[in-house]
Amino acid sequence: MKTHAIIPIFVPHEGCPNDCVFCNQRVITAREKAPDKAETVRIIESHLKQIGKNPGISHIEIAFYGGSFTGISMERQAEYLSIAERYKEAGRVQAIHLSTRPDYINEEILGQLTFFGTDVVELGVQSFDEEVLLQSGRGHGREAVYRSAEMIKERGIDLGIQLMVGLPGDSYEKSIASAREAVALNPAVARIYPAVVLKDTALYKMYLKGQYQPLTEADAVRTVKDMLRIFYRADIDVIRVGLKSSDNLASSGTVGGGTYHPAFRQVAESALAREDLEEMLAEQLKRIPENNQTGLRTTFYAAPESFSNMIGMKKSNKLYFAEKYPRLNQKFAVDCALPRNKYRVYVEFNGKL
Numbered sequence: 001m002k003t004h005a006i007i008p009i010f011v012p013h014e015g016c017p018n019d020c021v022f023c024n025q026r027v028i029t030a031r032e033k034a035p036d037k038a039e040t041v042r043i044i045e046s047h048l049k050q051i052g053k054n055p056g057i058s059h060i061e062i063a064f065y066g067g068s069f070t071g072i073s074m075e076r077q078a079e080y081l082s083i084a085e086r087y088k089e090a091g092r093v094q095a096i097h098l099s100t101r102p103d104y105i106n107e108e109i110l111g112q113l114t115f116f117g118t119d120v121v122e123l124g125v126q127s128f129d130e131e132v133l134l135q136s137g138r139g140h141g142r143e144a145v146y147r148s149a150e151m152i153k154e155r156g157i158d159l160g161i162q163l164m165v166g167l168p169g170d171s172y173e174k175s176i177a178s179a180r181e182a183v184a185l186n187p188a189v190a191r192i193y194p195a196v197v198l199k200d201t202a203l204y205k206m207y208l209k210g211q212y213q214p215l216t217e218a219d220a221v222r223t224v225k226d227m228l229r230i231f232y233r234a235d236i237d238v239i240r241v242g243l244k245s246s247d248n249l250a251s252s253g254t255v256g257g258g259t260y261h262p263a264f265r266q267v268a269e270s271a272l273a274r275e276d277l278e279e280m281l282a283e284q285l286k287r288i289p290e291n292n293q294t295g296l297r298t299t300f301y302a303a304p305e306s307f308s309n310m311i312g313m314k315k316s317n318k319l320y321f322a323e324k325y326p327r328l329n330q331k332f333a334v335d336c337a338l339p340r341n342k343y344r345v346y347v348e349f350n351g352k353l
Helices: 025-029 037-051 074-089 107-115 130-135 142-154 172-184 202-208 217-233 247-253 264-285 304-311 313-324
Strands: 004-010 059-065 095-100 120-126 158-165 189-194 237-241 297-302 329-334 343-348
Touching: 004 037, 037 059, 037 074, 059 074, 074 095, 074 107, 107 142, 120 142, 120 189, 142 158, 158 172, 158 217, 172 217, 189 217, 217 237, 217 264, 237 264, 264 297, 264 304, 264 313, 264 343, 297 304, 304 313, 304 329, 313 329
Parallel strands: 004 059, 059 095, 095 120, 120 158, 158 189, 189 237, 297 329
Antiparallel strands: 297 343
């Protein structure tokens, strides 16, 4: 059951004079300008009305996305934050959440964020590799990430880290290293985005000229799958994988070589589930003579919220195990005692495990 809800307020390109090679927030958010005070209230009220239809929701956040929030004027920041604070003080929402650049954090900004009760600040880190940051036009180095992360946590604000894979100069090894460095900062939440080539960006021009080759979907899945494993083993909540599905993005925003997939998270988590399940299955089959494996009752278990990942996108995992292990009598079931993204395999041999 869903218990958490986000009310997104998109502030596209506000406060961000630095156009990174991959960025086109207007395509991603389908907004040309930031909402004013009245529209911000209308957006919040509209979402609260819909959320109110779900009695299971116990935690609601107002989240400012789409640009570099702390790069806009202190006055504009205060306008938005004061609106959010009123809803929080009234008990209608439980948290204020925003995203920004690592180089747009200082003590004055954090003082205001703290004053208005900001709970989560996500840093658009993208990579911890200096060459990737340089080629992507980020305008800052890795030290800005460490400095800002420390300052945010010192204020008692939850830290979020956003990473992007497949940028110019990136590699599987660099992405994995970035995931490990992110975990070392002990963020409360994380996001992982495969780079998508959007029109009207420098990356699009590089792609057309043959100067940039996007990751294939298979390579993107492999990289993100292994990054997810690193975050999950550290018990860090990955709150998004891949860009949010939208008609605007799916139609005119991407080019053929991009790695946009409307259900990329399930694809990556399905691959992760299959890898974990097969490893557990192999361990159990080691103790059973091969000539006794035909017809063995084998049950794969997942938490309710991970069951679809265990089955796999379009039943891919179920079909995989049926084809590779045809002698096993296989079943897929729910185990409510298992945590999300954890699995269990039970092979019954001679009436016992």
